[in-house]
Amino acid sequence: MQNEAALAGTLAAAAARLALPPGAALRFAAVDDADGTLPAQLRGAAPRRQRGFLAGRRAAALALGAGGTVGIGADGLPGWPAGWIGSITHTDDIAAAVVAPAPAAAIIGIDLERIVAPALADELADLIAPEGLPAANPRDVELTCAFSAKEALYKALFPRTRQFREFTAALFRRAADGSPQLTLAEDWGEGWTAGTALGAQQVVAAGHVLTVVWR
Ligand SMILES: CC(C)(COP(=O)(O)OP(=O)(O)OC[C@H]1O[C@@H](n2cnc3c(N)ncnc32)[C@H](O)[C@@H]1OP(=O)(O)O)[C@@H](O)C(=O)NCCC(=O)NCCS
Structure with a gap:
């Protein structure tokens, strides 16, 4: 299997072909590199799930730029900063997130x-x-x-x-x-x-x- 960083790079190059809303960004993060602070809901989760969650948050932060962070709501869904919508996905190896300014898109899913x-x-x-x-x-x-x-x-x-x-x-x-x-x-x-x-x-x-x- 390719290493995760190489896979992220290949997928990012392919993702550049996608037509996204104006102002949108899509970023990847490797699951193995993931670290950060877990919310209470994830503290008892399996290590792989924890790393996937953190990699998803890392991809989302990269997509938002400028120190943007994404929390987790009581419903388990990502909590996007005001004025943004977005979506997160992960496999065992790679996480990806897409964000868009709310006026540019009503819905977005990845x-x-x-x-x-x-x-x-x-x-x-x-x-x-x-x-x-x-x-x-x-x-x-x-x-x-x-x-x-x-x-x-x-x-x-x-x-x-x-x-x-x-x-x-x-x-x-x-x-x-x-x-x-x-x-x-x-x-x-x-x-x-x-x-x-x-x-x-x-x-x-x-x-x-x-x-x-x-x-
Ligand atoms: C919710 C669901 C789509 C998640 O898909 P998945 O391939 O298991 O997981 P992904 O890695 O792609 O996505 C998980 C992320 O999606 C987000 N998410 C979870 N539930 C969600 C929901 N109901 N709506 C939007 N986003 C959701 C979260 O950010 C989650 O990651 P996080 O918990 O680390 O933050 C899937 O579990 C499911 O319930 N599918 C059945 C419903 C369906 O797809 N119907 C098809 C209708 S045509």
């Missing part, structure tokens, strides 16, 4: 996934994408793209709607130019109605899929 093994993709396909997977890429890549896009969508909308949604609540498709698209298959609340279409900003690099969904 997700980073390692591409799943082909056998697991076959096992999960009906659960994650019962609408069927596009054939643009091998099934393991497409399944991971669909999964990551739907998780990023959920993470973008949940802070607004506060409603859980299953993987059937949105459809993953590819537009004629191959770009990933999400369509809400049911009402998500707060005016996010069935039929709403959102583009997913997505890159596949270094065995991972990175997705940002924003509007």
Whole structure:
């Protein structure tokens, strides 16, 4: 496996291709390097979870710049500084965070996934994408793209709607130019109605899929 710093660098170079809201920033942090002060909720957590949390906060602080810090709310969600929205994701190795000035985006969600093994993709396909997977890429890549896009969508909308949604609540498709698209298959609340279409900003690099969904 590549070391985490090299992986972060490869993913950052790929992420530069994503179209983000004006004023947005996306940064990575290696999980192994993570340190800092844990909030009370995380003090009894497994060391890996603690490092993932801290790496996510480090990525968020880098994205905010100028000493920006991100707390944790009573609901477990990140507490963004006034005037900003954002989202955090982590794998075992790498954390990433995206932030945007609140006027530039109403919602934003990020997700980073390692591409799943082909056998697991076959096992999960009906659960994650019962609408069927596009054939643009091998099934393991497409399944991971669909999964990551739907998780990023959920993470973008949940802070607004506060409603859980299953993987059937949105459809993953590819537009004629191959770009990933999400369509809400049911009402998500707060005016996010069935039929709403959102583009997913997505890159596949270094065995991972990175997705940002924003509007
Ligand atoms: C919440 C969920 C999306 C997190 O995804 P994950 O791949 O396990 O974890 P990630 O590393 O990408 O993201 C975790 C981070 O997301 C944030 N987060 C957690 N729950 C969240 C929520 N409900 N909404 C927005 N952000 C959330 C936190 O910052 C968390 O990291 P932290 O606790 O260290 O701060 C996932 O656990 C889940 O519940 N999925 C089912 C719902 C879903 O995706 N439906 C699809 C609808 S089409």
